[in-house]
Amino acid sequence: MKNGARRTWHLRLYVAGQTPKSIAALANLKRLCEEHLAGRYRIEIVDLQKQPQLARRDEIVVIPTLVRQLPPPIRKIIGDLSNQQKVLVALDVLPGEPEA
Amino acid sequence: MISRRKRAPQRRSGNGRHPLAKAPTGIPGLDEITNGGLPRGRPTLVCGGAGCGKTLLAMEFLVRGALEYGEPGVFMSFEETEADLVENARSLGFPLKRLASRRRLLLDHVRLERTELTEAGEYDLEGLFIRLGHAIDSIHAKRVVLDTIELLFSGLSDRLTVRAELARLFRWLKTKRVTAIVTGERDGDHLTRHGLEEYVSDCVIVLDQRVMEQSATRRLRILKYRGSAHGGNEMPFLIDDHGVSVLPITSLGLVHQVSTAHVSTGVAGLDAMFAKKGYFRGNSVLASGTAGTGKSSVAAHFAEATCRRGERCLYFAFEESASQIARNMRSIGVDLEPWIRRDLLRVHAQRPTALGLEAHLVAMHRVIEEYQPRVVVVDPVTNMIAVGSETEVKAMLARLIDFMKLRQITALFTSLTEGGRAAERTDLGVSSLMDVWMLLGNQEANGERNRTIQVVKARGMAHSNQVREFVMTDAGIKLVDVSRRVDGSVAIGSARGAEQRQGPARDPKPSRGGRRKGE
Numbered sequence: 240m241k242n243g244a245r246r247t248w249h250l251r252l253y254v255a256g257q258t259p260k261s262i263a264a265l266a267n268l269k270r271l272c273e274e275h276l277a278g279r280y281r282i283e284i285v286d287l288q289k290q291p292q293l294a295r296r297d298e299i300v301v302i303p304t305l306v307r308q309l310p311p312p313i314r315k316i317i318g319d320l321s322n323q324q325k326v327l328v329a330l331d332v333l334p335g336e337p338e339a
Numbered sequence: 340m341i342s343r344r345k346r347a348p349q350r351r352s353g354n355g356r357h358p359l360a361k362a363p364t365g366i367p368g369l370d371e372i373t374n375g376g377l378p379r380g381r382p383t384l385v386c387g388g389a390g391c392g393k394t395l396l397a398m399e400f401l402v403r404g405a406l407e408y409g410e411p412g413v414f415m416s417f418e419e420t421e422a423d424l425v426e427n428a429r430s431l432g433f434p435l436k437r438l439a440s441r442r443r444l445l446l447d448h449v450r451l452e453r454t455e456l457t458e459a460g461e462y463d464l465e466g467l468f469i470r471l472g473h474a475i476d477s478i479h480a481k482r483v484v485l486d487t488i489e490l491l492f493s494g495l496s497d498r499l500t501v502r503a504e505l506a507r508l509f510r511w512l513k514t515k516r517v518t519a520i521v522t523g524e525r526d527g528d529h530l531t532r533h534g535l536e537e538y539v540s541d542c543v544i545v546l547d548q549r550v551m552e553q554s555a556t557r558r559l560r561i562l563k564y565r566g567s568a569h570g571g572n573e574m575p576f577l578i579d580d581h582g583v584s585v586l587p588i589t590s591l592g593l594v595h596q597v598s599t600a601h602v603s604t605g606v607a608g609l610d611a612m613f614a615k616k617g618y619f620r621g622n623s624v625l626a627s628g629t630a631g632t633g634k635s636s637v638a639a640h641f642a643e644a645t646c647r648r649g650e651r652c653l654y655f656a657f658e659e660s661a662s663q664i665a666r667n668m669r670s671i672g673v674d675l676e677p678w679i680r681r682d683l684l685r686v687h688a689q690r691p692t693a694l695g696l697e698a699h700l701v702a703m704h705r706v707i708e709e710y711q712p713r714v715v716v717v718d719p720v721t722n723m724i725a726v727g728s729e730t731e732v733k734a735m736l737a738r739l740i741d742f743m744k745l746r747q748i749t750a751l752f753t754s755l756t757e758g759g760r761a762a763e764r765t766d767l768g769v770s771s772l773m774d775v776w777m778l779l780g781n782q783e784a785n786g787e788r789n790r791t792i793q794v795v796k797a798r799g800m801a802h803s804n805q806v807r808e809f810v811m812t813d814a815g816i817k818l819v820d821v822s823r824r825v826d827g828s829v830a831i832g833s834a835r836g837a838e839q840r841q842g843p844a845r846d847p848k849p850s851r852g853g854r855r856k857g858e
Binding site: 253255258260263264267287288291292294295298299300301302303304314315316317318319320321322323325326328329 | 447450451455458459460462463464465466467469472477
């Protein structure tokens with residue numbers, strides 16, 4: 240990684256109220272970030288029940304949807320993020336990546 | 340039947356207990372065969388193969404809803420982008436952009452690319468519900484189109500979830516009280532690729548496009564309509580620059596009024612053959628014969644007589660242009676130009692091969708509706724056979740004839756029979772639809788060709804049974820006095836002259852021995 244530790248991860252999680260899948264997704268995401276991106280991530284939660292107009296603007300169909308806003312390019316991951324390995328690969332967070 | 344802008348009547352359902360609320364589509368013909376439109380507040384499935392017109396039919400349902408019935412609509416597209424939809428609808432004259440800016444219509448393209456998504460765990464389609472719900476609420480939509488929602492199956496790998504969510508979606512649509520069209524792609528023997536018909540229980544419409552004899556024909560069928568009478572027949576339908584039109588097969592049945600008023604044929608001697616007065620008003624008349632027997636001349640006389648009465652005549656010319664017809668007819672003393680100038684005669688010239696059969700029928704209906712003629716000439720009807728099979732042409736003619744009878748329009752069809760074939764046989768298919776059938780012919784004898792005319796049938800009217808000779812003069816068609824030989828045969832041409840010089844001609848008046856047919 241060229242920019243090394245300076246690279247921050249901006250992750251946006253779309254949910255619809257406090258459903259079990261939404262709660263699970265947030266918990267899974269937090270755990271994953273703490274394990275692999277500690278200090279280098281920011282999670283934004285968008286509740287479509289409160290902001291329904293964002294579903295169209297951000298092209299959301301499936302709940303939960305995780306969008307990697309940064310670093311580019313934008314990546315979309317759907318589901319409750321229980322399959323951690325898939326999430327890591329999709330987010331391009333290589334497990335065991337050296338912190339340096 | 341083809342008129343737009345007419346509000347379809349909200350009829351009661353078959354059992355008559357609960358009126359089944361319907362949402363008129365505004366699509367000509369479709370509201371007739373569904374007795375008023377689609378089930379209001381419920382989803383309807385429209386399915387068919389690729390390119391069969393599902394999207395356009397669904398779009399027209401929304402556009403007419405917004406324009407004519409004050410019902411805004413949401414079009415959720417899983418396939419085409421908003422820009423594509425706008426572009427495609429422009430060719431039909433649908434002002435999607437204007438409707439969208441007035442918030443009468445909302446287009447939303449849902450993009451779901453499997454390659455751009457990673458699936459990591461369980462999910463549902465709540466995002467779609469929220470998105471659609473917000474769209475509906477934001478413009479107070481009463482109509483919704485989902486085109487083609489089955490693409491969810493190719494965008495997402497968890498089929499069980501998608502199925503469960505679709506079932507939930509259809510239930511949810513009902514609670515939103517929107518009248519919806521859901522389209523589905525036909526797949527072999529299955530109505531839709533993923534069995535959408537399981538979720539839609541109220542109304543299923545199947546579209547089909549097939550190529551027959553080089554021309555594409557579209558068909559529409561109401562497969563299912565719960566609680567409502569519907570015709571299960573396949574109806575031809577058409578997409579042209581006015582949108583979709585469905586052509587019900589004689590939806591009026593045989594209930595038209597019959598008239599006992601006569602209209603002149605335009606030829607005095609010919610009138611005499613029909614109880615001295617001419618055809619009945621509202622009759623369909625067939626004038627058939629081989630090439631050069633004077634069919635168009637008979638038609639021109641009829642057209643001119645119509646205009647002389649101050650009535651409008653519409654002349655469908657499938658072989659010649661208006662100026663050609665006018666020039667040719669001037670040579671036999673029938674001047675059509677003044678009538679064209681006064682707009683009492685309108686010549687609609689078009690080669691039949693330029694359009695498919697249904698396109699023709701719709702075009703003709705449209706011109707008739709717009710011009711409101713009392714008399715219509717189709718010259719020659721046989722050119723239509725060039726664009727369709729015999730059964731199709733017959734079905735189409737039946738529709739056209741019914742349409743005109745309902746309006747008390749008298750119609751004259753000329754029919755070209757091929758030389759060498761038995762005229763009576765080749766015309767049989769078409770002639771059974773006609774009230775009057777005249778056969779024009781050439782008789783070759785003594786080194787000359789002479790023109791003859793006979794009335795084969797005339798429903799409900801006494802008519803001459805004689806084969807009559809006629810000549811083309813510069814003052815039009817003249818029927819010549821009959822000259823019967825001693826042996827009972829009729830002498831024509833110079834033989835007649837010889838007969839007349841030799842002996843007294845027999846009674847020149849038409850015999851009244853014609854059959855009288857019940858109605």
